[in-house]
Amino acid sequence: MxxxxxxxxxxxxxxxxxxLLAEEEGARVLSGGTDLLVQMRLGAGAPPLFVxxxxxxxxxxVRLDSNGLxxxxxxxxxxxxxxxxxxxxxxxxxxxxxxxxxxQIQGRAxxxxxxxxxxxxxxxxxxxxxCGATAVVAGPKGERRVAVEDFTTGPGKTVLERGELVIExxxxxxxxxxxxxxxxxxxxxxxxxxxxxxxxxLTLDAAGTVESARVVLGAVAPTAIRVPDAEAALVxxxxxxxxxxxxxxxxxxxxxxxDDKRGTVAYRKKIAGVLTTxxxxxxxxxxxxx
Amino acid sequence: xxxxxxxxxxNGEETEFLCNGQESxxxxxxxxxxxxxxxxxxxxxxxxxxxxxxxxxxxxxxxxLAAETGGRTVDTIEGVADGQTLTPVQQQFxxxxxxxxxxxxxxxxxxxxxxxxxxxxxxxxEARYFLAGNLCRCTGYDKIIKAVLDAAAVxxxxxx
Numbered sequence: 001m002x003x004x005x006x007x008x009x010x011x012x013x014x015x016x017x018x019x020l021l022a023e024e025e026g027a028r029v030l031s032g033g034t035d036l037l038v039q040m041r042l043g044a045g046a047p048p049l050f051v052x053x054x055x056x057x058x059x060x061x062v063r064l065d066s067n068g069l070x071x072x073x074x075x076x077x078x079x080x081x082x083x084x085x086x087x088x089x090x091x092x093x094x095x096x097x098x099x100x101x102x103x104q105i106q107g108r109a110x111x112x113x114x115x116x117x118x119x120x121x122x123x124x125x126x127x128x129x130x131c132g133a134t135a136v137v138a139g140p141k142g143e144r145r146v147a148v149e150d151f152t153t154g155p156g157k158t159v160l161e162r163g164e165l166v167i168e169x170x171x172x173x174x175x176x177x178x179x180x181x182x183x184x185x186x187x188x189x190x191x192x193x194x195x196x197x198x199x200x201x202l203t204l205d206a207a208g209t210v211e212s213a214r215v216v217l218g219a220v221a222p223t224a225i226r227v228p229d230a231e232a233a234l235v236x237x238x239x240x241x242x243x244x245x246x247x248x249x250x251x252x253x254x255x256x257x258x259d260d261k262r263g264t265v266a267y268r269k270k271i272a273g274v275l276t277t278x279x280x281x282x283x284x285x286x287x288x289x290x
Numbered sequence: 291x292x293x294x295x296x297x298x299x300x301n302g303e304e305t306e307f308l309c310n311g312q313e314s315x316x317x318x319x320x321x322x323x324x325x326x327x328x329x330x331x332x333x334x335x336x337x338x339x340x341x342x343x344x345x346x347x348x349x350x351x352x353x354x355l356a357a358e359t360g361g362r363t364v365d366t367i368e369g370v371a372d373g374q375t376l377t378p379v380q381q382q383f384x385x386x387x388x389x390x391x392x393x394x395x396x397x398x399x400x401x402x403x404x405x406x407x408x409x410x411x412x413x414x415x416e417a418r419y420f421l422a423g424n425l426c427r428c429t430g431y432d433k434i435i436k437a438v439l440d441a442a443a444v445x446x447x448x449x450x
Contacts, residue, residue: 006311008357046312102423107347
């Protein structure tokens with residue numbers, strides 16, 4: 001008996017993609033394929049139906065205006081970090097995107113795949129959450145908007161229901177004195193999975209006092225997590241040793257990692273604090289320079 | 291299930307092939323079209339041996355479904371040289387002996403051509419990062435990087 005053969009469809013409209021995903025149980029969205037096709041090769045088997053979403057104009061469009069960025073879910077990582085405006089407005093988000101895999105992988109991989117694969121160590125996700133990004137989801141009941149921080153519910157699990165797919169991301173424009181940074185620790189210099197990732201976005205007033213902060217950790221919990229106590233520690237003063245060490249302590253306390261070959265619990269908790277401090281410093285310098 | 295008919299442009303030539311839904315571009319290139327210059331390494335996007343360019347983007351052809359390429363342009367190692375005339379990248383790989391077993395070489399050449407198209411004057415670090423997704427188990431990379439940087443120099447002088 002020969003192996004079952006998958007159907008392949010490449011709709012040109014969101015509604016058609018939704019209908020295909022709703023009608024065929026086990027149908028999978030294909031954007032970059034850098035997780036889906038790898039899982040297939042590693043034994044998960046081919047799905048009954050691939051829905052290639054890259055022919056849908058809305059899913060490959062990039063629009064930047066005074067409100068911020070609206071970007072199609074199938075735009076590959078390389079196109080994102082090669083965009084000078086995106087790099088300048090959200091440098092941390094661009095950095096995180098540039099850290100995902102090799103040049104070849106970056107020609108295919110997407111934010112939506114990184115989010116929907118729901119790995120706790122996804123690099124783009126903490127950076128998206130730090131920037132306050134929202135995922136636009138289309139499904140049989142129409143469209144809904146889900147904050148990226150509410151999207152992942154556990155390793156490999158998301159809020160998506162049958163027939164739904166992410167079609168766009170919205171990233172609000174940063175304020176005048178605001179910026180972001182993303183740092184991750186890996187045991188080598190390139191091409192590895194985060195031991196810990198930290199995304200920080202800061203908004204300053206004209207005098208340099210931190211008005212608002214978002215601190216997000218990756219790879220230290222079942223999903224990327226915000227650290228409200230670290231955010232509170234950074235707000236209300238210019239960045240200094242006191243607020244930085246309080247934020248680091250909050251991140252260390254909030255981290256709830258696993259022990260594995262990449263790092264122990266104690267190491268990951270310590271590094272969560274260290275990266276929080278370093279990312280906050282970078283975001284602060286960038287916000288001052290804007 | 292009936293096979294999918296795909297019309298695409300490969301190395302500038304309009305090409306037509308039949309494939310199954312889950313077949314990769316790599317499988318169709320090698321087994322369907324007999325274009326065996328593109329190599330199969332890991333089939334999971336880790337090694338870079340199967341690097342090709344689709345619509346101008348460097349991608350691993352093992353992680354592209356063949357059916358996706360309808361109406362798109364695919365450029366492979368077979369399209370790099372101009373007939374018998376090697377490109378500076380290819381020539382410098384020969385001059386430096388930047389290969390031993392040769393399995394990684396087509397992927398390295400395709401990726402290096404893309405690097406020099408984007409950045410005609412890369413630093414060594416930039417070249418190493420750009421090519422980090424191409425694995426070589428023979429050379430230790432030094433000769434490859436030297437070949438790429440020398441090719442960049444040759445190309446810049448050629449333009450001047």
